[in-house]
Amino acid sequence: MEKSEPLAFLEHDHSQCRQTALKCANNQGLRLTKWRQLVLDLLLEDHRSMGAYEILNRLECNGVKPQPPTAYRALDFLVEHGLAHRIEKLNAYVACARPDACQSAGFIICKECNIVAEVECSPSSPELLRVAANVGFDAESTVMEVEGICSNCQNGN
Amino acid sequence: MEKSEPLAFLEHDHSQCRQTALKCANNQGLRLTKWRQLVLDLLLEDHRSMGAYEILNRLECNGVKPQPPTAYRALDFLVEHGLAHRIEKLNAYVACARPDACQSAGFIICKECNIVAEVECSPSSPELLRVAANVGFDAESTVMEVEGICSNCQNGN
DNA sequence: ACAAATCTGTTATAATGTTACAATCCCGTT
DNA sequence: AACGGGATTGTAACATTATAACAGATTTGT
Ligand SMILES: [Zn+2]
Ligand SMILES: [Zn+2]
Ligand SMILES: [Zn+2]
Ligand SMILES: [Zn+2]
Numbered sequence: 001m002e003k004s005e006p007l008a009f010l011e012h013d014h015s016q017c018r019q020t021a022l023k024c025a026n027n028q029g030l031r032l033t034k035w036r037q038l039v040l041d042l043l044l045e046d047h048r049s050m051g052a053y054e055i056l057n058r059l060e061c062n063g064v065k066p067q068p069p070t071a072y073r074a075l076d077f078l079v080e081h082g083l084a085h086r087i088e089k090l091n092a093y094v095a096c097a098r099p100d101a102c103q104s105a106g107f108i109i110c111k112e113c114n115i116v117a118e119v120e121c122s123p124s125s126p127e128l129l130r131v132a133a134n135v136g137f138d139a140e141s142t143v144m145e146v147e148g149i150c151s152n153c154q155n156g157n
Numbered sequence: 158m159e160k161s162e163p164l165a166f167l168e169h170d171h172s173q174c175r176q177t178a179l180k181c182a183n184n185q186g187l188r189l190t191k192w193r194q195l196v197l198d199l200l201l202e203d204h205r206s207m208g209a210y211e212i213l214n215r216l217e218c219n220g221v222k223p224q225p226p227t228a229y230r231a232l233d234f235l236v237e238h239g240l241a242h243r244i245e246k247l248n249a250y251v252a253c254a255r256p257d258a259c260q261s262a263g264f265i266i267c268k269e270c271n272i273v274a275e276v277e278c279s280p281s282s283p284e285l286l287r288v289a290a291n292v293g294f295d296a297e298s299t300v301m302e303v304e305g306i307c308s309n310c311q312n313g314n
Numbered sequence: 315a316c317a318a319a320t321c322t323g324t325t326a327t328a329a330t331g332t333t334a335c336a337a338t339c340c341c342g343t344t
Numbered sequence: 345a346a347c348g349g350g351a352t353t354g355t356a357a358c359a360t361t362a363t364a365a366c367a368g369a370t371t372t373g374t
Pocket of ligand 3: 164165169170171172174175203204
């Protein structure tokens with residue numbers, strides 16, 4: 001599988017995606033506490049994005065349903081450590097599709113099925129970064145998102 | 158002034174920006190009703206982004222303070238007709254800096270002073286669009302945002 | 315003047331995200 | 345094993361952003 005294939009929109013063995021992510025999480029020596037683990041599990045179910053409250057509503061451990069801060073803390077942790085990404089256009093979250101090699105990611109978002117494909121690509125348009133650098137701007141993070149309709153949804157699935 | 162200069166971070170005659178925008182708005186045969194006009198005026202004060210409620214709080218006409226839908230309707234209208242842009246990273250809005258020639262814009266966002274510079278640039282990273290096209294994705298809109306600290310704010314202004 | 319379309323007023327509510335502080339758990343040291 | 349500091353969780357309240365629904369007013373074209 002090539003590095004910049006939009007896996008999420010292709011037939012693939014998704015259990016591999018899970019495996020890689022979980023292995024990666026463990027290898028980093030992170031403390032994957034119960035809520036973090038559970039949130040990561042939810043996100044890793046597939047390549048759809050989930051809102052914080054969608055996650056929150058599905059979170060549960062021994063009959064205990066946590067409050068909003070619990071979901072946001074876990075999400076912040078996962079995002080901070082590169083195991084998940086925030087999709088600004090959707091105010092939602094996806095599992096990182098390449099936690100082992102995620103430098104700079106862009107996202108292809110289907111507004112029908114909510115699938116989000118992650119693509120490793122150079123940060124932003126070269127023009128934008130060049131222009132920023134030209135005026136001494138210190139760039140810290142970039143958002144690259146393309147929204148539209150995926151091929152499946154165009155064909156009415 | 159070159160086309161892809163981040164005007165917002167440069168010394169410039171901002172009254173020109175206003176003029177151009179207002180002229181452009183009128184030329185398009187749009188119905189710039191009072192709220193739309195007032196919201197546009199607020200956005201055109203400078204190149205800072207404003208949240209919908211910041212706008213709402215400052216909106217007022219003959220002593221009448223409108224409700225949220227009024228602000229959102231005006232903003233939706235302005236965005237739809239290219240007179241303003243939504244900044245996804247901030248859930249906020251800026252006046253379009255080049256309403257006369259705005260094809261595809263990226264944004265350079267200072268998290269200190271909230272100034273947002275608009276840069277006319279090719280939509281998204283070429284890689285991202287190519288990859289999307291490769292899988293038959295129908296791209297409708299793209300988000301390109303770079304967040305960081307502007308040169309002014311780095312120097313403690 | 316009339317009807318249709320657009321815009322506005324108004325109330326209520328939904329969806330998303332944060333603050334603050336106390337209680338608990340984990341981990342390295344004594 | 346006891347201790348102490350840092351990280352994590354529990355909990356309640358609250359802040360911010362955005363939309364739904366529907367009635368009334370204004371504008372536009374005929
Ligand atoms: Zn997968
Ligand atoms: Zn789709
Ligand atoms: Zn200006
Ligand atoms: Zn600044």
